[in-house]
Amino acid sequence: MLFKTVVQSSGHSEITDINMAEFGEILQNIGEFGLFQKLILVALCGPNFIQNFLLASLVFIQSDPERHCNTDWILQADPNLTTDEQLNLTLPREEDGTFSRCQMFVPVDWDIGDIREYGLNETTGCHNGWVYGNSLYEATIVTDFDLVCDKANLVEVTQAVFLGGAVVGVLIFGPFAESFGRKRATQASAVLGFIFCVTTALCPNVYLYMASQFLVGLGIGGYRVNCIILVTEWIGPSKRSWGACVTLLCAAIGQCVLAGVAYAIRHWRLTQLITAVPLAVLASYIWFIPESARWLLSRGRKEEAKQLIVKAATINKRTVPDSLLEKIVINDAVQKGGIEILFRSSILTRYFFIVVLAWFSVNLAILSLYFNMETFGLSIFLTQLLFGAIEIPANLFAMWLLEVFGRRISSISPLLAGGLASVLLLAVPEGHAIAFTSLAVAARFFLIWAGSVTAVFTQELFPTSVRQSATALGSMSGRLGGLLAPLLNILSIYHWSIPTTVLSSLTLISGALCFLLPETRRKELPESTEEAENNRNVTSTKTESLKQESTKL
Structure with a gap:
């Protein structure tokens, strides 16, 4: 592909045409999803297995114990x-x-x-x-910190504080990753999460507990969004959805295991310490994860990017032609200016607000139902197991249907279906625990599916220069939805139907708005605003010719 570089020299501009090997073409040669990418995927996405364990002290409680x-x-x-x-x-x-x-x-x-x-x-x-x-448990934050009577509302406050930390974590570590790299942002957030996961288990009062949980949320919120981006930028178009979907699949398996752990241990401090063990393992090897070559190229660090590309090819048992490496240049056409780029383009602005609303509504609905599951009428351990188990097929469905039907339909369908299932909860008579729980589990199935698609879709809609920031802001809006979920549940004191009405309405609206998004299936990640606006397909004849050239060599 040709692009024009403006070279400032002797007080005037000279325009030259330079051949550029795009990163998508490089991935075609070194392997779109080889051993190198699989190792990174397991190393970064696997630790999300314990993400829901961090919510154990917030969910496995009796809000009004005897x-x-x-x-x-x-x-x-x-x-x-x-x-x-x-x-x-x-x-x-x-x-x-x-x-x-x-x-x-x-x-x-x-x-x-x-x-x-x-x-x-x-x-x-x-x-x-x-x-x-x-009590169902040996110890909970309610019994240890006496969150009853005039302090009963602090249960919802602690939930909101943790999720507020996740919002701030995304807000901080998203731009941090744009400036200092995906790798450093992932490392810093992983270490932060580990340290304060341990301190949380040792807190003597609710106020220190909330401060520690805020910092845990900050670390985990930053880690999740950055690990997905780092993985995704190394994977080719045919398997790009795996970055987000495998992360969510690991979290789903963790949901199921959490039900068994909470049933067996029933002590929130011990569960918290168990959660810190995988985070300690993550903190020990996170330093050896490679940086995103895309980010290095966008920052002008060409030689470092080349070294990682050669390393990836070696691990994948592929050879990178010298002619291809020589064509790698720094794409000065990629705009500078950070998140402002999104708002200089009316098309990208429209995409941004649609995906932000989707993130927000999905997370608001998921966590509003999750934090309220002790009121469903069934055993909380059984409900937790059902909620976790249903996430596994939801994420597998998302991974399959993203490639079969594309991003657009796979986003619209589960949002509308999840909103409809949530609306039907209003029609279930009081006391029908099985019917209510079944509908809630069905709603969660579609909402988790929608969340997986939204995470993939967001990364493919925006150019490299703002991809991390756009994804971080989208994730932050999701965290904000989660933050408001326990506060939305409080409105049930005025009428039991208010939370369900609000979450289902927002989900249906966001599903309808997704009709305005383009299809991005099997298209290369855009590098500039123009490419994002045109939603161009880079599976071009040039890519095919480069593959043929590599085969000959």
């Missing part, structure tokens, strides 16, 4: 009191005759005879914590 105020103060007056006597003397009763969960009688410095004779009447809140009983 409890009463700790009233051991009265044992100083008579240490031989039975439990029933202690509760009768120190706790007021509700209208239904049960002991109050949030009130106790004010402690007094009387002997036990006076307390029995005169009784206690003045009430107060629980001064010395709570005593919990009949």
